[in-house]
Amino acid sequence: xxxxxxxxxxxxxxxxxxxxxxxxxxxxxxxxxxxxxxxxxxxxxxxxxxxxxxxxxxxxxxxxxxxxxxxxxxxxxxxxxxxxxxxxxxxxxxxxxxxxxxxxx
Amino acid sequence: xxxxxxxxxxxxxxxxxxxxxxxxxxxxxxxxxxxxxxxxxxxxxxxxxxxxxxxxxxxxxxxxxxxxxxxxxxxxxxxxxxxxxxxxxxxxxxxxxxxxxxxxxxxxxxxxxxxxxxxxxxxxxxxxxxxxxxxxxxxxxxxxxxxxxxxxxxxxxxxxxxxxxxxxxxxxxxxx
Numbered sequence: 625x626x627x628x629x630x631x632x633x634x635x636x637x638x639x640x641x642x643x644x645x646x647x648x649x650x651x652x653x654x655x656x657x658x659x660x661x662x663x664x665x666x667x668x669x670x671x672x673x674x675x676x677x678x679x680x681x682x683x684x685x686x687x688x689x690x691x692x693x694x695x696x697x698x699x700x701x702x703x704x705x706x707x708x709x710x711x712x713x714x715x716x717x718x719x720x721x722x723x724x725x726x727x728x729x
Numbered sequence: 730x731x732x733x734x735x736x737x738x739x740x741x742x743x744x745x746x747x748x749x750x751x752x753x754x755x756x757x758x759x760x761x762x763x764x765x766x767x768x769x770x771x772x773x774x775x776x777x778x779x780x781x782x783x784x785x786x787x788x789x790x791x792x793x794x795x796x797x798x799x800x801x802x803x804x805x806x807x808x809x810x811x812x813x814x815x816x817x818x819x820x821x822x823x824x825x826x827x828x829x830x831x832x833x834x835x836x837x838x839x840x841x842x843x844x845x846x847x848x849x850x851x852x853x854x855x856x857x858x859x860x861x862x863x864x865x866x867x868x869x870x871x872x873x874x875x876x877x878x879x880x881x882x883x884x885x886x887x888x889x890x891x892x893x894x895x896x897x898x899x900x901x902x903x904x905x
Contacts, residue, residue, distance in 0.1 A: 626775050628732040632841045634772075636834050637739045641746055641765075643830035648750030650822035651813050656801055657755060660762050663793065664746055667769050678776050682850035685860045688778055689869050692857070695788055696876050700883040702793045706800045707887035713804045720812055 631679040635672065642668035655709050655719040659702065666698045735775060741768040753810040755801050763794050777851045 626634075641664060648661030670691040677687025713719050742765055749761035766789045773782035813819070864870045 626731045626735055629735045630841070632837055633735070633739075635837045637742065639830055639833045639837065640743055643826045643833075644743070644746040644750055646829075647822050647826045650825070651750070651819055653812050653814060654755065656797065656804060657750075657758060657811060660758060660797065661750055663762060663789075663797075664749070664765065667766065667789075671769060671772060674773065674776055674778055674781060678778070678850065684867065685852065685856060686867070688781065688852055689857065689860055691781060692784065692861075693872060693876060695784055696880065699788055699793060700880055702796060703887050704883050704890070706796055707890040710800060710803060711890050711893060719804050722812075 631675060634675040634679075638668040638672045638675070641671075653721045655712070655721060655724075658721075659705050659709070663698065663702070666694060670694045731775060735772070738768045738771045738775070741765075742772075755805050755811050756798075758811070759794065759798050759801055762797075763790060766790050766794065780852065780854045780857050 645661045645664030645668065648664065649658055652658050652661060673687040673691040673694065677685070709719055712724060716724055718724060745761045745764040745768070749758045749765060752758050752761065766785065770782045770785040770790070773779075773785055814822075860867075861869050861873050
C-alpha cells in the first residue's frame with residue numbers, strides 16, 4: 625500500500641478515469657478513438673483490482689493475478705480489434721461508425 | 730513523499746485522459762494515452778507490485794500502443810480533424826458520465842470504513858509465479874492454460890481476418 629494514501633483516494637481516481645473513458649466512448653465516432661477509450665476503461669479496472677487486493681487482503685494474491693489476466697485479455701482484444709478495423713478500412717475506405725454499414729443488413 | 734508522488738501521478742492521469750478523449754487529432758490522442766499508461770505503471774510501482782508495473786510498461790506501452798499507432802497511420806486521414814458526435818448532443822454524455830461518476834464516488838466515500846491500516850506487503854515475482862502455476866486451491870494454473878490457448882486463437886484469428894480478400898465480388902453475390 626502507499627504511505628498516507630487511502631483506498632478511497634485510489635478508487636476515486638480510477639472511477640474518474642473509467643468515466644473519462646466512458647465519455648470518450650460515447651462521443652467519438654472513429655473506431656480507433658473508441659478503442660483507445662476502451663483501453664482507458666480496462667486500465668482503470670486493473671488498477672482497481674490491484675489496489676483493493678493490496679489494501680483489504682494483502683496475504684492472498686487473487687486480485688493481482690486477475691489484473692495480469694486482464695492485461696493479457698486487453699492485448700488479445702486490441703490485436704483482434706485492430707485486425708477487424710484494418711480489414712473494414714480496406715473494404716469501405718472509412719472507419720467512421722456513422723458511415724460503416726457493411727454489417728448492418 | 731509517496732502522497733505527493735501519488736497526487737502528481739493522479740493529476741497526470743486525469744489531465745492526459747481528458748486531453749486524450751477531447752483532442753481533435755487522433756495522433757495526439759494516442760500520445761496522450763501513452764502518457765496515461767506510463768503514469769498508471771507509476772501507480773503500480775507505488776503499490777509495490779513491481780512485476781505488474783513492468784508488465785504494464787512492456788505490454789501496454791511497448792506493445793499495444795505500437796499496434797495502435799501503426800493502425801492509426803494506416804487508417805487515419807491526416808488532414809481532417811477527428812469526427813465526433815454533434816456538439817449540441819455532447820451534453821447528454823457529459824450529464825450521464827458526471828452523474829454516474831458522482832454516484833460511484835459517493836458510494837465509495839460513504840463505505841470507506843472497511844480499510845485495514847498499515848499493512849505493508851511487497852509482491853515479488855516468485856510469489857506471482859508460484860500462484861500462477863499452482864494447482865492447489867486458490868491456484869491459477871487452469872486460467873493460465875486457457876489464456877495461452879486464447880492468445881494462440883487470437884493470433885490465428887487476426888491473421889485470418891487481415892488476410893481476407895476484398896470481398897467486392899462476394900458483396901455482389903450477396904446482393905443477388
